[in-house]
Amino acid sequence: MAPSSSLKPKATFIALNETVMVSLPPLSSSAGDSSIHPSVILFFGSMDADTKLLRRHLHTLLSLYPTATMYFIHSFRGYWFSRTRTIEDALQPVVDGLRNAMRADFRGVYTHVHSNGGMFQFMSLRNLLAKSDFTGIPTWRALPSVLVMDSVPGDSGVHQAITSAALPVPNPVKRAIFIPTAVVAWWLIWLFNAMGGNPPLFEASREALNAHELLPHVTTGSQTVRLYMYSPRDRITLPEDVESHAEEARRRGHPVHMEKFERSWHITHAREYPDRYWEACTRAWSQAAKL
Incomplete structure (x- = not known):
């Protein structure tokens, strides 16, 4: 069962920059056995x-x-139009935080990716970790690692552009204007990305989510449990795109769980099915802790 709202802590987030915010744990906690909690979310x-x-x-x-x-x-x-260096500079505090967490009593990482926008930032962090220097940082093998994917991954930039532009607009005239604009914008993004010598965004992001070493230098040797949250009613991230990714994850030997929500839409699963949603998340973490 999901925790009741009265039990939820009033989290305080500190902005490290325009991209990253952090919430630090209290100095003392009555949370019971903290060894079963991830060090980093x-x-x-x-x-x-x-x-x-x-x-x-x-x-x-x-x-x-x-x-x-x-x-x-x-x-x-x-x-979409930011330089790789700009994106990675913004994500550097996360890399620094992971380094610090790994210095002592590291208990693993819980990763939660929300929609395709979150997927692209995850890919950028993963690329940054891969080229970061972890010299002198202890190597923690076979620690818990979970990847929760909510309404992700999609598999078509053009489809995403059309549905993201059209669905929120009830007026059919405005929708007819927005759709071609969104398609042109997407192809500009595709061209901008290709000119930088980068692989297609969706292809690269889907591959990053299925990599054996989910977070380079951090989850080395760990077997990441993957949990997919999706719906047949989602018209932005199509269910067949999620299912094909999960099938590939199984082929690669990853532990996979799937929660298919019948009534909810894109990124509304936790709101429509709170108990089922969070129970699935905690089960995935519990499994990872036992691997």
């Missing part, structure tokens, strides 16, 4: 979402794992 928000929009997710996670340090990573539409 990474929450990658959906495009242009902030902590106010996702406060229920954040507070619930912190009530479940109060001894964890949580990093909330924003995803902005400006991501």
